[in-house]
Amino acid sequence: MENTQRTQRAQNTEHAEGAPGPLAGRKEWTALGVLMLPLLLVSMDVSVLYFAIPYISQDLEPSATQQLWILDMYGFVLAGLLIVMGDLGDRIGRRTLVLAGAAVFGAASVAAAYAHSAEVLIGVRALLGLGGAALMPSTLALIRNLFLDARQRAKAVTLWTGVMTTGISLGPVVSGLLLEHFWWGSVFLINLPAMVLLLLLVPFLVPETATGTRGGRFDLLSALLSLGALLAVIYGIKEWARHGYEPLPALCVVAGLVLGAVFVHRQRRLAHPMIDLGLLGRRAFGGPVLANLLAMFATVGMAVFFTQYLQSVLGQSPLTAALWSLVPAAGVALMAPTGAALAQRTDRAYVMGGGFLLAACGFLWLAQVRTDSPLWFSLAGGAVYAGGLVAAMTLANELALGAAPPERAGSAAAVLESGQELGGALGMAILGSIGAAVYSRDMAHALPAGTPHADAVRETLGGAAAVAAELPAATADTVLSAAREAFTHGLGIAAIGAAVVMAGAGVLSAGFLRGLGRPAGTVPPASEHDGDSRPTAVAS
Incomplete structure (x- = not known):
């Protein structure tokens, strides 16, 4: 009985979003x-x-x-x-x-x-x-x-x-x-x-x-189209990140995009679609979805470099590297509640923009990392970018969840998380490709003439380490030193790329989402009703 009454109360209290x-x-x-x-x-x-x-x-x-x-x-x-x-x-x-x-x-x-x-x-x-x-x-x-x-939901x-x-x-x-x-x-x-x-x-x-x-009935065809589109695109992008351009992954991406287009066309025609395209087109929802995608682009794209740097450049064991990689969580623990508190006093769009700009500063910090940099230096940079990103993602999730009608909250959450998955795959592919290109170029100039298995050495740092294990000590040191320098250079260039994307995400958040996330109790101007009958200046 209590659960039923609470559910009914939830439906009856979704009047002005952001109201207590x-x-x-x-x-x-x-x-x-x-x-x-x-x-x-x-x-x-x-x-x-x-x-x-x-x-x-x-x-x-x-x-x-x-x-x-x-x-x-x-x-x-x-x-x-x-x-x-x-x-x-x-x-x-x-x-x-x-x-x-x-x-x-x-x-x-x-x-x-x-x-x-x-x-x-x-x-x-x-x-x-x-x-x-x-x-x-x-x-x-x-x-x-x-x-x-709204305030309790923000904390949750x-x-x-x-x-x-x-x-x-x-x-x-x-x-x-x-x-x-x-x-x-x-x-x-x-x-x-x-x-x-x-x-x-x-x-x-x-x-x-x-x-x-x-x-309406559950639409099996829409479900199959959605599954096929996401699987094909994400599989193709990940294979591109892993092996470089090949015809099959490229074909998968194209096929996935075609299936996605068919899926969207079908949603427009259905009386009860699986995804509310009207909701996705609203700034209060579509903007946070894009913000989350960009945040995961940088998070996943740099995570690969960060882990490899700790293990292959600084020489840590996998478990030790994994333990040290938890240190940036301190930035998350500090910035996530700080961002939520700031959002109670100012427009969430500005706080999100600040989070992305803080992340950009963290990535620029990582761009200064060298092979002989102390461990604390890279960990501090990781804490800065992780804290900024999670602060921005938290507010994006909150804004999008508050913009969705209660009866569509599950679909809205799924769209948010699908965007995150796609953003992670894109980050791994694009930032990974940037780092790999820099590494290969640097190694092409740095390798001594006649180095055995030069192709493997030029491809990855792991390949260089495997080849070096079979070389004489002096040659192995030269190869490994060059490979670590090239990898760190690639990490730096990829970090600059991530910083540029984060700066763009910060400007986009502050401009495009402005007015949609005012503190509770404020009233938006009449011009910000975003095309529907209720204000979209939500505090939730």
Whole structure:
């Protein structure tokens, strides 16, 4: 009865966005804590296999192609199904979808831990992606139902964003610690207690969203078009980042774009579309989606360089590098609540713009890193850009979630997260290509004549290290020194590229989103009603 009354109250209090709503109590905050567990684990599973792959390879003996699919299958399925699951949650109820996702994720985790072949593990990783896709947009969308007061919802979204970004960084650390004491299946079994806790507590703590508010049947064709478009584009971009230009990845990107165009055309014609294109066209929603995409472009694109710098240039072990890579989280812990507090006093657009500009300064800082730079120097630069980005992403998530109608919150969250996945793939491809081009050019000039396996040395820093291990000491030192200098130069140029994009994102946020995120209680000018019957100067 209490859950039903609260859900009805949520629908009745969505009048002027940003107006004060009923305050959440201990039960709602406890529910949020429970919902953060699956979010942490789902985001961790993107990176948790980085250390486990050598052990899996020794046990299951996958081919090189199978090994890549073991790593990538989870992320591909997760990204491809986000929009579908967001729409499904709006139709059947988000609490129901969270429970279903937890059951699938928990069962798939057990199956993955005891997989007896590479083929089985690949299939189970796809099921994990299915469960993760059900969980991620639902956890963000449920914040809309749990927290009706704009200020409390801002704090909840800040926590959600921080947990999501921390989970990606925490995956390798947890994996490394577990593998020191247990077999590789343990990296999957850690999911089980959290999923059991979720299944036990969510029915009592989380209200069900009203079902039956979405008209029309579930559109299977739209679901297939969405899945095909996202999978093809993200797969093609990632393969480009990994191997450079090849016909098949390019064809996948083109095919994905065509399927995406068909999907959009179909949404325009449907009476009850899977994605509300009118909402996506509003500044209060489309702007934050673009801001999140750009933020993840820089985050993922530079993460690859940062990890390699710690391991291959500074010579740290994988686990040590993973532990040090958590230090920039201090910037997140400081800037995320600071940004939320500033947004209560000034236009969120300006705070978002400031976050992006702070991130640009962090990337410019990293552009000054050299092979002999002290460790603290690179970690400080990482903390600056990470803090700025998470502050901007938190406010973007909050602004977009507040702009979406309550009955479409799941679809809105899924669109946000799909944009993040696409932005990450683009960052890895574009910034990675910039760094690789600089590395190859520098190595072409720096390599001594007659260096064995010169092509491998010119391709990657890892290839240079493998070749150097078989060379005489003096030649090996020359090759490794040149490779580390070239890689660090490439990191610097890629960081400048990221800084330029972040500066553009800051200007875009401050200009394009101005007036959409005034502090609660302020009234926007009449000109800022953004084309609908209610003001879009939201504080939520």
